[in-house]
Amino acid sequence: MNFENLLYEVSDGIATVTVNRPKALNALNAATLKELINCFAAIRDDEAVKVVILTGGGEKAFVAGADIAEMQSLDAVEASRFARLGHELAAAVEELPKPVIAAVNGYALGGGCELALCCDIRLAAENAQFGQPEVNLGVIPGFGGTQRLARLIGKGLASELIMTGDMIDAAEAHRIGLVNKVFPAADLMTAARKMAGKIASKGLVAVGFAKAALRDGLEMDLARACNLEADLFGLCFATADQKEGMQAFLEKRPAKFVGK
Numbered sequence: 569m570n571f572e573n574l575l576y577e578v579s580d581g582i583a584t585v586t587v588n589r590p591k592a593l594n595a596l597n598a599a600t601l602k603e604l605i606n607c608f609a610a611i612r613d614d615e616a617v618k619v620v621i622l623t624g625g626g627e628k629a630f631v632a633g634a635d636i637a638e639m640q641s642l643d644a645v646e647a648s649r650f651a652r653l654g655h656e657l658a659a660a661v662e663e664l665p666k667p668v669i670a671a672v673n674g675y676a677l678g679g680g681c682e683l684a685l686c687c688d689i690r691l692a693a694e695n696a697q698f699g700q701p702e703v704n705l706g707v708i709p710g711f712g713g714t715q716r717l718a719r720l721i722g723k724g725l726a727s728e729l730i731m732t733g734d735m736i737d738a739a740e741a742h743r744i745g746l747v748n749k750v751f752p753a754a755d756l757m758t759a760a761r762k763m764a765g766k767i768a769s770k771g772l773v774a775v776g777f778a779k780a781a782l783r784d785g786l787e788m789d790l791a792r793a794c795n796l797e798a799d800l801f802g803l804c805f806a807t808a809d810q811k812e813g814m815q816a817f818l819e820k821r822p823a824k825f826v827g828k
């Protein structure tokens with residue numbers, strides 16, 4: 569796949585998507601959002617891709633937000649349309665039946681923090697900075713930040729970040745549960761690939777079901793969510809991977825999963 573604002577490569581079942589506008593700190597303009605949406609649609613249909621890593625090009629940024637230069641002159645209708653493009657991308661990432669790991673290699677601000685929030689797992693470089701600085705621009709987060717950040721770290725901490733516009737470093741992001749793990753910058757991609765490789769070696773129908781149960785279940789009351797989990801648990805027993813996984817355990821050998 570060829571893109572103007574993305575780099576894309578697949579190796580050993582792991583797709584790496586790099587937002588690549590380093591001169592603008594990888595800011596998301598409409599063209600980049602559309603490319604990301606198309607890229608995730610292609611990943612969904614590509615059986616060769618088992619796990620996705622999303623990162624930013626250059627040394628400084630994951631994504632420093634939506635493109636302020638492009639947004640500046642939007643009217644209300646256009647701004648709403650732009651935000652909906654962001655939500656379309658969020659849905660493409662969250663509903664992808666494959667895990668997406670954000671490798672946050674620098675600034676993750678505004679729409680960039682929101683993009684990381686759509687991912688299943690966030691790994692960060694020690695130099696990463698997180699924030700929702702929209703209030704500094706006279707706007708609010710428009711790519712799900714008020715909702716996903718509050719769901720992940722709680723309403724109080726999300727309110728503080730969103731209302732002050734303050735940035736936090738990777739250590740603080742780790743402390744409050746915004747990122748899973750922090751690595752020296754030089755080790756981030758190796759660590760992301762290692763985790764992606766570990767997940768890619770599992771029964772991938774089950775991994776996709778786990779993603780769906782976590783995503784959809786958290787929006788339900790506990791009883792319905794546990795029902796959903798029970799249904800998906802049952803569906804696992806219709807897969808070859810369940811038979812192989814349990815057989816391999818009983819035969820004391822590694823499982824050979826086929827993703828079906």
Ligand code: CO8
Binds near residue numbers: 650652654675679708
């Ligand atoms: N949009 C456009 N250009 C940007 C952005 C951005 N978000 N961030 C940085 N750039 C550009 C700069 O303008 C500069 O360009 P140039 O070299 O042509 O002057 C270049 O990137 C390098 O940036 P700086 O010189 O500013 O680099 P510094 O190291 O001095 O500062 C910062 C780095 C602190 C990250 C600083 O660039 C900054 O504050 N950037 C803006 C961060 C921000 O406010 N982000 C939120 C944007 S609003 C938003 O995301 C709302 C999302 C809601 C809708 C989403 C729908 C998808």
